Amino acid sequence: DARVTQTPRHKVTEMGQEVTMRCQPILGHNTVFWYRQTMMQGLELLAYFRNRAPLDDSGMPKDRFSAEMPDATLATLKIQPSEPRDSAVYFCASGLTLGRFPGELFFGEGSRLTVL
Amino acid sequence: EDQVTQSPEALRLQEGESSSLNCSYTVSGLRGLFWYRQDPGKGPEFLFTLYSAGEEKEKERLKATLTKKESFLHITAPKPEDSATYLCAVQEETSGSRLTFGEGTQLTVNP
Numbered sequence: 001d002a003r004v005t006q007t008p009r010h011k012v013t014e015m016g017q018e019v020t021m022r023c024q025p026i027l028g029h030n031t032v033f034w035y036r037q038t039m040m041q042g043l044e045l046l047a048y049f050r051n052r053a054p055l056d057d058s059g060m061p062k063d064r065f066s067a068e069m070p071d072a073t074l075a076t077l078k079i080q081p082s083e084p085r086d087s088a089v090y091f092c093a094s095g096l097t098l099g100r101f102p103g104e105l106f107f108g109e110g111s112r113l114t115v116l
Numbered sequence: 117e118d119q120v121t122q123s124p125e126a127l128r129l130q131e132g133e134s135s136s137l138n139c140s141y142t143v144s145g146l147r148g149l150f151w152y153r154q155d156p157g158k159g160p161e162f163l164f165t166l167y168s169a170g171e172e173k174e175k176e177r178l179k180a181t182l183t184k185k186e187s188f189l190h191i192t193a194p195k196p197e198d199s200a201t202y203l204c205a206v207q208e209e210t211s212g213s214r215l216t217f218g219e220g221t222q223l224t225v226n227p
Contacts, residue, residue, distance in 0.1 A: 004159075031213050033213075033215075035217075042217055042218070042219045042220065043160075043203065043205075043217040045214055045215070045216070048212075048213060048214065050212075050213065055212055055213070056212060056214060091159050091160075093159070093160075095213070097213050104150070104162040104165060105150075105160075105162060105215065106162065107152075107159030107160045107161070108159050109157075109158060109159050110157075110158075110159050
């Protein structure tokens with residue numbers, strides 16, 4: 001059963017610490033997204049990659065967030081330094097985009113981050 | 117900028133009481149409209165994609181429809197297991213693969 005795998009599922013850290021979240025997309029998918037979900041803002045797009053190349057990271061605070069895809073099986077989202085306002089659930093999603101029509105996105109279970 | 121507005125924010129139904137959820141959108145060119153279901157503590161789960169006005173798709177008790185300005189998710193004779201948050205998202209012609217999500221409708225179906 002193919003699924004998107006995210007680690008860690010839960011993370012509690014103190015303000016100023018570095019946080020790294022990892023995502024293993026579904027094998028064969030060529031598009032990977034990072035979303036953040038909070039009660040106030042709903043689901044916000046942070047960044048996404050196609051064929052491992054970053055296409056859009058306009059939703060990400062550039063001074064503290066970074067997203068990478070070192071290979072086709074791993075996407076990372078790093079926050080350094082973390083702040084309390086970063087507390088949220090971070091979702092990774094992957095999909096297969098072919099030509100004009102978008103494919104469905106498959107979401108992971110999320111990484112719940114709490115910054116104290 | 118893409119705008120996606122869902123209503124109502126929350127909906128309580130009795131088992132068997134049919135209803136509809138609304139998703140209004142403002143985009144310069146719609147590539148696709150998506151419906152997702154999200155259970156507490158889980159990631160969103162894909163339900164439907166609609167591409168053009170007039171299109172309809174069905175899955176069990178759910179039916180999604182699309183017009184040029186909005187989409188409806190009709191729930192026929194809901195059961196308690198249909199309780200979840202339903203999210204609508206749009207993909208615009210010039211936005212690449214980006215999806216813009218609405219805030220969701222939290223549906224509760226009481227037995």
